[in-house]
Amino acid sequence: MMSLPTARPRANTFSSGPCAKRPGWTPDALSDAALGRSHRSALGKAKLKQAIDETRRLLRVPADYRIGIVPASDTGAVEMAMWTMLGPKTVEVAAWEAFGKEWVTDALKELKIAPRVHQTPYGVLPDLSAIDTKHNDVVFTWNGTAAGVRVPNGDWIADDREGLTICDATSAAFAMPLPFDKLDVVTFSWQKVMGGEAAHGMLILSPRAVARLESHVPAWPIPKVFRLTKGGKLIEGIFKGDTINTPSMLAVEDYLDTLRWAEGLGGLDALIARADANAKVIHDWVARTPWIGNLAVDPATESTTGVCLAITDPDVLAKGDAVVAAVAKGIADRLEREGVALDIGAYRDAPPGLRIWCGGTVERSDLEALMPWLDWAFAEEKAALAKAA
Incomplete structure (x- = not known):
């Protein structure tokens, strides 16, 4: 069994709309x-x-x-x-x-x-x-x-x-x-x-x-x-x-x-740089992680905001689309129960998988903390599959 990660994202809101509030936001901003x-x-x-x-x-x-x-x-x-x-x-x-x-x-x-x-x-x-x-x-x-x-x-x-x-x-x-x-x-x-x-x-x-x-x-x-x-x-x-x-x-x-x-960050250039850096955290993790891949087929077209991921583990794929969908949902549900990541399931009409928002209101450190949790949640889902078999 994989150990539970120790570090947690400071903010767990990775929804693709409505998206994360800016860092430090409180209702006082609306006074x-x-x-x-x-x-x-x-x-x-x-x-x-x-x-x-x-x-x-x-x-x-x-x-x-x-x-x-x-x-x-x-x-x-x-x-x-x-x-x-x-x-x-x-x-x-x-x-x-x-x-x-x-x-x-x-x-x-x-x-x-x-x-x-x-x-x-x-x-x-x-x-x-x-x-x-x-x-x-x-x-x-x-x-x-x-x-x-x-x-x-x-x-x-x-x-x-x-x-x-x-x-x-x-x-x-x-x-x-x-x-x-x-x-x-x-x-x-x-x-x-x-x-x-x-x-x-x-x-x-x-x-x-x-x-x-x-x-x-x-x-x-x-x-x-x-x-x-x-x-x-x-x-x-x-x-x-x-x-x-x-x-x-x-x-x-x-x-x-x-x-x-x-x-205050530096305007448009700073916002674009934050999204690019955030997406790079996920794309680098995907490159070294065998069970997951980008839904985007051509790397030149990969999004830097709503990053969409597909499960590529051959053992899971071999069990058919329904199991793939169940594993993807299981990962999202586990991380929500842990309070680590909210709303990261794929869009309802999209292929089953995960979708993680990387726009400028998300902190890169939160995405870096999230990646080990994704590995942990997948390991838990795969272990549950083996046990069920």
């Missing part, structure tokens, strides 16, 4: 929230405008791009873009995990626009060179949260494109470089890399995206919470803190707190 005040009051608007301005500064968003706070988290932001901008051109959708598949469903079954679909199994990135980024609109995730697979860069996107690129960047923004010159719509939510609270999405629009909004009238109805134009012109107030629906000022304050924390 300056504009509670009981209208979000349309001078104070409320100032807080929302500050969130937009600090996002621009930290993410290095170009000055001529609009940034808005929108309802329904990242999903709402992506669907807002799809419902209001798609239609004039052929649409191509890249999907290699659960969330990309949702955008396929939206285009195919809801908007009924017959997209060209580039879909691959979990762990495998589609052939990006097969996507016509010059002539067509493209919808894709930068980082597949449920598969641990990301696009390595934006080189595959044409500089002289005629269509729009709509990028779901919710588990990439603040953790991976985003080439805004290649992206016309960028969306994310506060509860991913920044560890904020749920329900709020961010919508970033290039001038080309704004031109599409002002020149195109969709063939389908647009719900009120998706409407970005009035009388054929962009509703500029949305991008100055005048939100479409009522935001949580408590969540706004939480986001502002984490933006300040990130700025």
Whole structure:
């Protein structure tokens, strides 16, 4: 039997959304929230405008791009873009995990626009060179949260494109470089890399995206919470803190707190470096551990935020998919009972395995402490299998 590890992670929150709060966070960080005040009051608007301005500064968003706070988290932001901008051109959708598949469903079954679909199994990135980024609109995730697979860069996107690129960047923004010159719509939510609270999405629009909004009238109805134009012109107030629906000022304050924390670390470069270093802890452990592997097939596409792992032990694999799933769940359950790691099971629609968040709000020392516990939990599961046999 393997000995129980002695060191424990200081923080045991490794969920891929909502993600870990920043180190040192307490509810006192929210003491300056504009509670009981209208979000349309001078104070409320100032807080929302500050969130937009600090996002621009930290993410290095170009000055001529609009940034808005929108309802329904990242999903709402992506669907807002799809419902209001798609239609004039052929649409191509890249999907290699659960969330990309949702955008396929939206285009195919809801908007009924017959997209060209580039879909691959979990762990495998589609052939990006097969996507016509010059002539067509493209919808894709930068980082597949449920598969641990990301696009390595934006080189595959044409500089002289005629269509729009709509990028779901919710588990990439603040953790991976985003080439805004290649992206016309960028969306994310506060509860991913920044560890904020749920329900709020961010919508970033290039001038080309704004031109599409002002020149195109969709063939389908647009719900009120998706409407970005009035009388054929962009509703500029949305991008100055005048939100479409009522935001949580408590969540706004939480986001502002984490933006300040990130700025104190050294800004975007520091956040990216933390995610890279965190992911390296897991990838190095995988390289020396025979029973586990990365779900990502190509190392160049491995995520540095939601790292997804698959059991590779031949004895377990030989017992079939149901046993593999039971062992993976057993590992996650054991570590939760021990209070060592919470919410590290694979996404519900993904292949059975583990998923460990490595964004900048996680401390590398906590991941280093976690690795021996993973080995211990697997050894316990395998011993239980042998005993049952």
